[in-house]
Amino acid sequence: MRPFHRGQRGKAAWQRILRWLGRACDRVVERRSDAAQIDVALVQRRYQESEQRFRSLLESLPRVAVQGYDRQRRVIYWNEASVRLYGYPAEEAMGRLLEDLIIPGPMRQPVIEAHRAWVEQGQEIPAEELELRHRSGEPVPVFSHHVMLGEHTDNPLMFCVDVDLSDQKRAHRDLAFATRFDQLxxxxxxxxxxxxxxxxxxxxxxxxxxxxxxxLDIDRFVEINDALGYAQGDQILIELTRRLRHRQRAGDLMSRVSSDEFVMAFPGVGEAEACRTVVEHIRSAFDRPFEVDGIARPVTASLGLSAFPDHGRVAWELIRNADVAKNRAKLDGQGALQGFQQHFHDELVRQHRLAERLEHAIANCELSLHYQPQVSAVSGRIENLEALLRWEPADGEAVSPAEFIPLAERSGLIERLGDWVMEEACGQQAAWRAAGVEALRIDINLSGRQVRAPETLERLEACVARHGLEPQDIGIELTENVLIEANEAVLTRLRRLYHRGVRIAIDDFGTGYSSLSYLKLFPVTALKIDRSFVRDGPQQSEDRAIMEAAVFIGHRLGLEVVAEGVETGEQLALVREMRCDLVQGYYFHRPLPVAEVQRLLFGQLEHAP
Incomplete structure (x- = not known):
């Protein structure tokens, strides 16, 4: 068996160099009969010049190892690059056999036979990638090319030209590792x-x-990274990996599938057994706090389970379903566990398809605004309107805002949806202004994600100006929690709107569990008491007390107070007794389409004194 396998990976540049070397050296070993025809001195001079050029060329290639061998494969030439590549000084290598120096044991006899076949039968040794041997015994990957000089003489010389492939092989190994393993x-x-x-x-x-x-998904890992820094977060991941490995059986599998997520597989373990034993074993990895920079920090993780064959028969399906279960577990709080149930996935698929339909609805005019009047608690006169988004698909029943607005938040459609609402409300307000309806404000709702987006409020101002409106013509409603979570940049933008005359209301006031001290910091003009207090206020003294406190505080701070969800005469009497400024609810008006609101407004305009 020959040690050099045929291949097509020789490099053209090297082949040109070697052909030149062969021609140059063949001229040196021409027959004596040819040499006798020219001057002996000229032959000697050409020989010396050729030899010098040959040696200079070989020594000028610092990364190319060149060795020369005689008919018995003894070293007659060993350049400096060969010293660096194989570890043998030239004086130690000279005169030794090729197979004793750099040829691994299993290759020795095939190398001897390949060399003999070339010398005796003219069978060339093809260029190829080889793994030869360093003086230390370590393997040396090379691309090796061979040239035979004086092939038909009594003293043929074989030169081996070896290009070091260590860097390339190392790069290939690193690439192979990177494609299969997590670097951290x-x-x-x-x-x-x-x-x-x-x-x-x-x-x-x-x-x-x-x-x-x-x-497994580490709870609130983003906050850990933000608070401590990525280097400290990495320390936690490395330590968690160590703890999980300690709990891993010989046949189990484990992977880090994303920044803070791990997935494990336990063959031979059913779901019921996993819930009883495996989960507790894995949870024990979090019993001790994780030490970061000398400080002990508790960490928890949410867990999801899927089982073969009940929840999937292939890897991607089991991983996906365990992920779905984990996401459901996170809704239950930190450190929760949830096994996969098919309706979890069915609901995800439904939500995904609903998001696609919502995107289609935005583009194809399936959305509309209804307007619910806010009336004076004393006179019943319409003072303002709240714009409420409605979705009535052409091919089905209306979809509740309670479903599609959170979906828009999760799917990233909320900004497109919000821009549509701004444009529609401003356009409608401009149309009513042109028709002679004055002094009515339209309030639109902005979500937390919209407010945190740097350009939302700027787009609102631009939209108002584009339609020829004044800042007081369009107001905004924000939930209590949006303001509590707002950073200084958001508060700065809200203060700018406030000082320009834009009305800013806190919606669902009393449900955000905020400190009342926030009210003196926020640039707001109105409080909207949540409908749950209005609904139960007539019967529940606790709800009445909260309402009374909200009205008192709002008025003392100079804010307008709106009671939401007034549906009965008893509720209306209560909010009037508490001196709420405005009332919003079914007792007076439901959210109405444009045409019906317009009739109300024009009727009110006709009866105005």
Whole structure:
């Protein structure tokens, strides 16, 4: 068997150099009969010049190892690059056999036979990648090319030209590692884990064994990174990996699939057993706090389970379903566990399709604004309007705002939705202004995500100006929690709107569990008492007390107070008794489409004194 396998990976540049070397050296070993025809001195001079050029060229290639061997494969030439590549000084290498120096044991006899076949039969040794041997015994990857000089003489010389491939091989190994393993924890990545899990599932299928997949997500890890820094967050991940490995059985699989998420597979373990034993074993990894910079920090994780074959028969399906279960667990609070249930996934699919339909609705005019009047608690006169978004698909029943607005938040459609509402409300206000309806403000609702987006409030101002409106013509409503979570940049933008005359109301006041001290910091003009207090106020003394406190505080701070959800005469009497300024609810008006609101406004305009 020959040690050099044929291949097409020789480099053209090297082949040109070697052909030139061959021609130059062949001229040196021409037959004596040819040499006799020219001057002997000229032959000697050309020989010396050729030899000098040859040696200079070989020594000028610092990363290319060149060795020369005689008919018996003894070293006759060993350049400096060969010293660096193989570790033998030139004086130690000279005269030694090729196979004793750099040829690994299993290759020795094939190398001898390949050299003999070239010398005796003219069978060239092809260029190829080889793994030769360093003086220390370590392997040396090279691309090796061979040239035979004086091939048909009694003293043929073989030169080996070896290019060091160590850097390339190292790069290939690093790339192979990067494509399969996580750089931080050295655990398999998601792709490698999925491939390994599919192989494991094949064995479980043949053996009739169960398997459980556990998905682990560190709770509030983003906050850990933000508060402590990424380096400290990495310390926690590395330590958690160490603890989880300590709890891993020989046949189990584990992967870090994203920044703060791990997934594990437990062959031979059913879901019920996993809930009893495996989960508690994994949870014990979090019993002790994680020490970061000398400080002990408690960490928890939410867990989701899926089981083979009940929840999936292939790796990607089991991983996905365990992830779905984990996401549901996170809704239950930190450190929760949830097993997969099919309706979790069905609901996700429904929400995904609903998001696609909502995007279509924005583009195809399936949305509309209804307007619910806010009336004077004393006179019943319409003072302002709240714009409320409605979605009535052409191919189905209306979708509740309570469903599609949170969906828009999660899917990233809320800004497009908000821009549509701004444009529609401002356009309608401009139309009513042109028709002679004065002094009515339209309030629009902004979500937390909209307010945190740097350009939302600027777009609102631009929209108001584009329609020729004044700042007081369009107001905004924000929930209590939006203001509590607002950073200084958001508060600065809100203060600018406030000072320009934009009315800013706190919606659902009393449900955000905020400190009343926030009211003196926020640039607000109105409080809207949440409908839950209005609904139960006539019967519940606690709700009445909260309402009374809200009205008192609001008025003392110079704010307008609106009672939401007034539906009965008893509720109206209560809010009038408490001297609320405005009333909003079904007792007076439901949210109405534009045409019906317009009739109300024009009727009010006709009866104005």
């Amino acid at each position: 924890t050295h655990l398999p990545n998601r792709q490698a884990f999925e491939a390994d899990l599919d192989e494991l599932l094949d064995r479980c299928r043949r053996q009739g064994r169960p398997l459980t997949v556990l998905y």
